[in-house]
Every structure is written in structure tokens, then in C-alpha cells.
Amino acid sequence: MTKAKVAVLISGRGSNMAALLYAAKAADCPYEIVLVAANDSEAAGLTLAAAEGIATFAHSHKGLKRAEFDAIIDARLREAGAHYVALAGYMRLLSPEFVANWEGRMLNIHPSLLPKYKGLNTHAQAIAAGDSHAGCSVHIVTAELDDGPVLGQTPVAILPGDSEDSLAARILIAEHQLYSRTLADFVTRERSPDYLLAKVRERALALPQVDEVTSHGMPCFGILKGKKFAYVSHNHHGDGVVALLVKTTAAEEQAMLIESDPARYYRPAYFGDGWVGIRLDLGDTDWDQIAERLHAGWRQVAPRKLLGLMDIAEEF
Structure with a gap:
């Protein structure tokens, strides 16, 4: 089986990156991780990826215009032979040029049941609204923030007395399950x-x-x-x-x-x-x-x- 080559972009600990990485170790997984890149050389996820034998790259975005920085990242993704990009806690707004270059081949995981609660503070918004469930969504990245077609979602019940942190902890478990499964389905679809x-x-x-x-x-x-x-x-x-x-x-x-x-x-x-x-x-x-x-x-x-x-x- 020819595996799809995926690059993962992170900004911090990279827990969703780790979920994708370990799912990719299964012999029947249809994708492999070829690069983990970050906009912060201190991102903890880089250490984990390197320890697991995955190529890593880090470059600070400070002092660079968004399009200039994205061009640097884009070049490394292509050098790594990536077919797809998975955003996993990547805390950067992407330039239109970068999104266009990876149109239809870049996914993101977001901690809400889109189209509800785009952007930040999603758990607090779900609790404040009195929702029975929060959750997570995997979607195709488009130029509009958290607005691309949704490929998969997992609802997570909001329990009495939930705080942002307690709810976020359970949703993170759901994210780790959802992202690897959805990515595998997506790259397989590309071969259907x-x-x-x-x-x-x-x-x-x-x-x-x-x-x-x-x-x-x-x-x-x-x-x-x-x-x-x-x-x-x-x-x-x-x-x-x-x-x-x-x-x-x-x-x-x-x-x-x-x-x-x-x-x-x-x-x-x-x-x-x-x-x-x-x-x-x-x-x-x-x-x-x-x-x-x-x-x-x-x-x-x-x-x-x-x-x-x-x-x-x-x-x-």
C-alpha cells in the first residue's frame, strides 16, 4: 500500500500530532507522517516527534509578514514530499496564498461542534450557552476561519459543574480519536x-x-x-x-x-x-x-x- 504523506503543523505540546503519529504506526494506516513543523523552536511536540524518528522543522514567525513566514513553511512541506497538511494546535492565522497552495489538502481540528463557536474560548461559550453537548470537529481548511466543510464530529456531553478545564480534558480525548480516523478516511477517499x-x-x-x-x-x-x-x-x-x-x-x-x-x-x-x-x-x-x-x-x-x-x- 502506498501511504499518503502528511505533514503536521503545531505550536505547542502537539497532543493531536502525537495521536496522528501513533495511529500512523499501524501497518494498515493509509498515511505516514513525514514532517512535524512549528512556529516555535521550543514547542514540546518537536521533541516527541524527533524521538519517534520523524523529521522536524522550526522557524519563528516573529519579525516576518504572514505571507513571508508561510512561504518558508510551504517550502519545507514540499521538500518533505507532503501530500497533505494537518493542523494540530497550530496557533497561526494562515495567509490566503498558503491556503490556496494546499486547497483541499489541509485539515484542521477545532474544539467545538462547528458551525458553533468558531475561534477561541469554545468551551466557555458552550457552557455559558447552556448546551447539553460540546465536542470537536475536523474540517477542510479554507480562507475563512474554521469555516471549511466538516468531515467529522464527536459530541461530548457537558456534565453538571463542568469547568472549561474539565470539559476541555474530555474533548481532548475525543479529538485524539476523531482526528486520526477522519484523516485516514480522507486520504483513502482520495484513492476511491x-x-x-x-x-x-x-x-x-x-x-x-x-x-x-x-x-x-x-x-x-x-x-x-x-x-x-x-x-x-x-x-x-x-x-x-x-x-x-x-x-x-x-x-x-x-x-x-x-x-x-x-x-x-x-x-x-x-x-x-x-x-x-x-x-x-x-x-x-x-x-x-x-x-x-x-x-x-x-x-x-x-x-x-x-x-x-x-x-x-x-x-x-
């Missing part, structure tokens, strides 16, 4: 054939005059009542992979792509030199690049009149 087909479908059907049919037992995309330019293959002829099969301009382009990344690109059986297979199930698919490949394949089969109209439109 249905999920991957939906991502390809969204991009392929956005092209002009394209329809979807089934051919050779696979979903495929082509010009309406015309030639096909892309197929989505799931274990086709027993190859065990989920891939996009897309038209190329020539055999030379196919060979160039395969040589550039043989783990991702391959020559699809029975399709010849005018096609290339692109693995979608590696957990780090660049969907902008997939959109570009689909567009290039579409141009190979689109009628000249349609291409002419599109080229004219693009000039404006």
Missing part, C-alpha cells in the same frame, strides 16, 4: 475509484460539446457523437490501478511523459502509442495538470470548426 472518476468527470464535461458514455467497460469522454479522447480505467484487464487514459499528440510525447515519471505514466495496453495512462490513485494527483491533459486530448479529436471558434474566443 468513484471519487477519482467524479474529479475527472467534472473537468472533462467542462470542455465544449463533450459527453460521457461507457466503452470497453470503462467510462469515457468524447465529442458528442464523435471521437473519444479520455477513459477512466479501474483495474482494467486486472492491472490493479485507477488511471486516466488520455490521447497524446504523438508517440514521442507518450515516451517523454513515461520517462519523466514512470511511477505515474505508462503505456496503456491495447491503446497504442497515441495514448498515455496517468495513475490517479497515488494520493498526490495534480488536478490542474489533469485538466490540462484532458484539454490537450480534447483538442486531438475536436472538429476544426470548433477548434477555430475556441481559439478565437481565447484571443478575447
